[in-house]
Amino acid sequence: MPDQYRDVRTRTITLCKSLETEDYVVQSMPDASPAKWHLAHTTWFFERFILQQYVSGYRAFDDSYDYLFNSYYYTAGQMHPRPQRGLLARPLLREILNYRNHVDEHIQRLLEFPSDEVIQRAVLGLNHEQQHQELLLTDIKHLFSRNPALPAVDPELPAPPSARPPELSFDAVEGGICEIGHGGDGFCFDNETPRHPELLADHEIGSRLVTNGEYLEFIADGGYRESELWLSDGWACVQREGWDRPLYWSRDRDAEFTLGGSRPLDRHAPVTHLSYYEADAFARWRGCRLPTEAEWELAAGQQSVQGNLAETGWWHPAAARAGDRQYFGDVWEWTSSPYAPYPGFKPLEGSLGEYNGKFMCNQMTVRGGSCVTARDHLRPSYRSFFYPDARWQFLGFRLARDGSGAA
Amino acid sequence: MPDQYRDVRTRTITLCKSLETEDYVVQSMPDASPAKWHLAHTTWFFERFILQQYVSGYRAFDDSYDYLFNSYYYTAGQMHPRPQRGLLARPLLREILNYRNHVDEHIQRLLEFPSDEVIQRAVLGLNHEQQHQELLLTDIKHLFSRNPALPAVDPELPAPPSARPPELSFDAVEGGICEIGHGGDGFCFDNETPRHPELLADHEIGSRLVTNGEYLEFIADGGYRESELWLSDGWACVQREGWDRPLYWSRDRDAEFTLGGSRPLDRHAPVTHLSYYEADAFARWRGCRLPTEAEWELAAGQQSVQGNLAETGWWHPAAARAGDRQYFGDVWEWTSSPYAPYPGFKPLEGSLGEYNGKFMCNQMTVRGGSCVTARDHLRPSYRSFFYPDARWQFLGFRLARDGSGAA
Amino acid sequence: MPDQYRDVRTRTITLCKSLETEDYVVQSMPDASPAKWHLAHTTWFFERFILQQYVSGYRAFDDSYDYLFNSYYYTAGQMHPRPQRGLLARPLLREILNYRNHVDEHIQRLLEFPSDEVIQRAVLGLNHEQQHQELLLTDIKHLFSRNPALPAVDPELPAPPSARPPELSFDAVEGGICEIGHGGDGFCFDNETPRHPELLADHEIGSRLVTNGEYLEFIADGGYRESELWLSDGWACVQREGWDRPLYWSRDRDAEFTLGGSRPLDRHAPVTHLSYYEADAFARWRGCRLPTEAEWELAAGQQSVQGNLAETGWWHPAAARAGDRQYFGDVWEWTSSPYAPYPGFKPLEGSLGEYNGKFMCNQMTVRGGSCVTARDHLRPSYRSFFYPDARWQFLGFRLARDGSGAA
Amino acid sequence: MPDQYRDVRTRTITLCKSLETEDYVVQSMPDASPAKWHLAHTTWFFERFILQQYVSGYRAFDDSYDYLFNSYYYTAGQMHPRPQRGLLARPLLREILNYRNHVDEHIQRLLEFPSDEVIQRAVLGLNHEQQHQELLLTDIKHLFSRNPALPAVDPELPAPPSARPPELSFDAVEGGICEIGHGGDGFCFDNETPRHPELLADHEIGSRLVTNGEYLEFIADGGYRESELWLSDGWACVQREGWDRPLYWSRDRDAEFTLGGSRPLDRHAPVTHLSYYEADAFARWRGCRLPTEAEWELAAGQQSVQGNLAETGWWHPAAARAGDRQYFGDVWEWTSSPYAPYPGFKPLEGSLGEYNGKFMCNQMTVRGGSCVTARDHLRPSYRSFFYPDARWQFLGFRLARDGSGAA
Ligand SMILES: [Fe+3]
Ligand SMILES: [Fe+3]
Ligand SMILES: [Fe+3]
């Protein structure tokens, strides 16, 4: 456990190795946070939910941090408004790094002879940190994308290999009752529980992710101009925002902004940085639909948790090679399932009950992790969620369709 | 069929009997439409989807109406923006009434020897008209509520009787596979199909609607001030809008605005004009939850379709009497189910496919009709839907909770 | 005086002769008011500032009207928010007409043996009513312009005659001290006082108004695309609003919406319905500037108060004939003078001090009345004022330029 | 001249001595700019308007800077939108400092044997730089004020001495024709020309600035709650923004945020950081008015240009000592004069004509410089200007009133 703590915490800093002090400060939109804030907030999580509760006499590193670095835990006190995180030139980066060191020392001391509760909380804290590692990268990517010079977050970032992926086919699945949700011993978030039966109809699920090349066909066929392909809210969004391509594509659709800067668009790689509305419209255009999260989990559960995850070091989706099902890594996959509690769901007790449960409205479930998700952070039952108009995460999709009845 | 046509169309006019010319014109918010617009739009529906398609040589009453009175059927052409419906002082009310007469004459002639398709479309048109009858009343109620004088829409409206309702109890239901959705012969909307199996867990469902008196307890207990009772989006809404009571309650919570004007708040009557967020927060406060739409339909299907519907003439929710389950009428009941397609759902062909399917995102399913819904418009499988922050419809709720396992 | 009262009040009703009940209700933008509101507010002015103060025991026609029909007299009590005037379906038009009759009877009785104060107030009330007569027409014109059918406010309205106007020349004026402001016996608004000296430089002032034809040249020369012609706030406005022509011109610049409906654009007539920013940009493009209000008043004072005013019945600007200086009528002329108090200005005592003085910031002075201003309402010293982005009034301009020194 | 160039440029960097890298990046509101942007933009001014025009073969330091660091010179090309200046994490601070060095070297070389034009432009550039020095401080002050910790921009900043100021009296001035505007040989901005006669009435002008103590009386007397004291737009602003005290006062009115952090409110010091609306309302409450800019310039012209300017090192307004007239330094003084061109005003030729002239609408003239204005930057004829709701500059005021006629 102490090793694991050190590894995860160190990795957060390693991710930032190519950032300059200026890069840590700016908030590019209300949904995103400055890198500095991520560094502090993840630390606050350990301080607030472990040190302040399990270390008698612990004195906060700085009393103002409870206000500044609480994200949304109302029961833990008031918080600095999210859209104003970018106004905080102070505390300085070096003060935040001191804060990290201070808390790390205390946690590591505590982890020498930890109670079960402390271990549980620490594991939660590390999983929380891993989530913010991903957000840190996608937020800084968004920030750099708003700079007319399109600077690379990491100019040394290697490009993933590319080759024509296998033809898209569909895997037929017979309907019936299946079990989804987390059932084993390891860590999971509360929103993955309880494991419970789901009734599925016969269906087919796509053999790989939808590619840039396929998405270009949708655009060429007028996909962004045909209202009948779109959900009503999606069409309103397209009109209002003037969307005509994924978030980070160049105007001429030849290039894509990546964490390594602007690169030629790889037609073989999975399309990414698009909204639920766009995924849904594409599926309708192809006479398909998106999979439900139960359909997805049933299929993904038969795969091993490996793929183009953060460990490849590419930090960008890559073309499927023969045999790749791409359930894990590359892009978070939009499902057709609104993010909702499983039957019998109980959130964690206390403030940590605010972690997941209160967001179970107006968002769509996404599955499978992305090219910036850590390998040991994922499970088939893992649920993340975004508003249907979100595009700044590594979001993509696979197709599904109703089954013929004969599997 | 011709009788039915005449009855439904006439009833729309009858509903307006207490309105003055001025009342027909104003749009009180983007979600609502002027009464005049409802009268014209429902007529346009018959003209556009029946007369223009099934009567050769039919000439439109006015060529501009296709633009002015199309609501959201993009595939049928461009339309006047919804938030600007209230700018249309012209066409005049008497012109709209002429339009109604003109279309009625043509439809009635067609219904003398109608094809199956025409009958199908006419039935759809009448159900569409019944939906707008309800909207017409709730929209005009909203408009009158914005007038400082709080005028009565109908000063003669009788108040419903009131008496202490039976204690709230819970009906236990054993889990298993049930069937929901429309399965019979009669008319239904496409969103009620296909009938399909759903897997339900053991659960309990409230024996009646939640009352004003019960909701007052929630408020008295600080319900609107306790963030942990609320969904995150709901809490943001409460803060932003300054909500501290249902939409039409007076500031001191003694009175309620009704279609008959301001009246003393009846503690025994079902609470109404509140959002999904408020229903959900109340349920959490009571240690309960809202029913899913499948749970609701299973229970409602065992009741006959009767209750305080438009025909009572009260046009306001009424206290439950002994034995009343209140599944139909009084208020549309918020369920915990996001409005989504049933497995295998296929929208209608053509423009009418835009009727329901494209709204299957970001909204919550409501069930059971209200005190201004026509009796012959309802079915247990009937699904309506609203955004979770909507309050201007007759919206209320009943509680549910997870079952003990022993039904 | 009683005759004058009856004449002015009757004329308000006469102006509305072509309106239908529906037309009286709608508010097309926050700056405009429904016709019904104008009818009531002008009546309230007499009731509130005369009957309630000078008739002992007078009982208000309706107690709620003090709130509903107060425009901006904070010291007279709270008021219904201006942007919500269009929500008031009630009181009905016929109730407002009854209100007018009721107040008219009381005022007329009072005017049989009036005190000096009552006469003063009544004269102010009639001038106020005349201002609202003009607003009533421009507001209803704006409303009708938002209707896709572009209905005529008065389908019988005669078009003004047209012929090539005299060439634009400049009248040279020698600098020195002149007097401006109201100095005589008759009625004037407080903002026209005190009469005071102004120091003018040598200058030249245009012999007539700028025409549609001249403005078309400005457009053809790229006027709306050249940032250097514009004030900074004006350029921001052009970009934000997408302005590329005066408010009521058709997209192809061939037609203009008038109170008589859409008509071919008359190149000889004065350009109208444009903002200060547009007038200022045009002047800069021509190497000129707008006149100051003192320059304007000095010149206008040498003319008789006649021109294309409301009495012509054209209700639209008309081409200048030989000799027409067009100082009065046709269009209100933008001057380069910010609306500010004259040296030594004292507003009226009490609530009526709110009439003019509190608006002396952020607005520009306009002069000379328009084609919908009553002849007996004007004077050379008359000052009106609008925000520089306003366009819905009959606003136009004449050019001026610095003098050569030799007059 | 080379010395002067070096001094002014160096002083900009010296002003920043207490800033950390993080502080240079953030934009706290659309009106303010990041410190980094000020450093770059002032440099760009020299590069764009001198090096690119007068050094043949000069190559831009970075081609993208023309877009990034142009403020509002449309005729010099397109520019990065002002509200997005805070999104530019890159270029880095050290790159901007390199840019400054690069340009400084080229300019200094050019200044060894400069043409008259180059000298003129360089003087303009230095005056421009001095304006931005002031903005840099007021912008960073605003940024730090948005931080809940209220950090000091310079923790070492000495507090100005304080003592009861002389009683406020009024200096009587006889009316007549006076001359204002710049007439001498030295540098001035185009908006100070031409020197021209103005006609003034008898009036009296306050002997010193209005103090915090006097402003507290206005508040205690309900000044922020009495609509009749306010201009209409000002009252709307007070309601909308919830203003009840100057911008940087603490809620309890005991403390004030300064560049040295939060300090006890000094009742003897001039009130500052308030809008034109507040100054105007205070004046009305006292039965006075604000001086016109001509009245101000006439009086100030009789004083020497000295006072609490940037050189005192206090960077905050200070109590008047016996004899202090406070015309220069402490705070920019709101006048009652809308910012407008002087009669016969001609802007500079070319892009530099955009410097001042295009802002002559919707703003009010302020006079006299502030506690962060450089001594050698000021003149009696100096005109600055702000929108009437601006508060983030060191803005204050003195009173004036109409004369009794006997001076
Ligand atoms: Fe977090
Ligand atoms: Fe409809
Ligand atoms: Fe008025």
Ligand SMILES: [Fe+3]
């Ligand atoms: Fe500048």
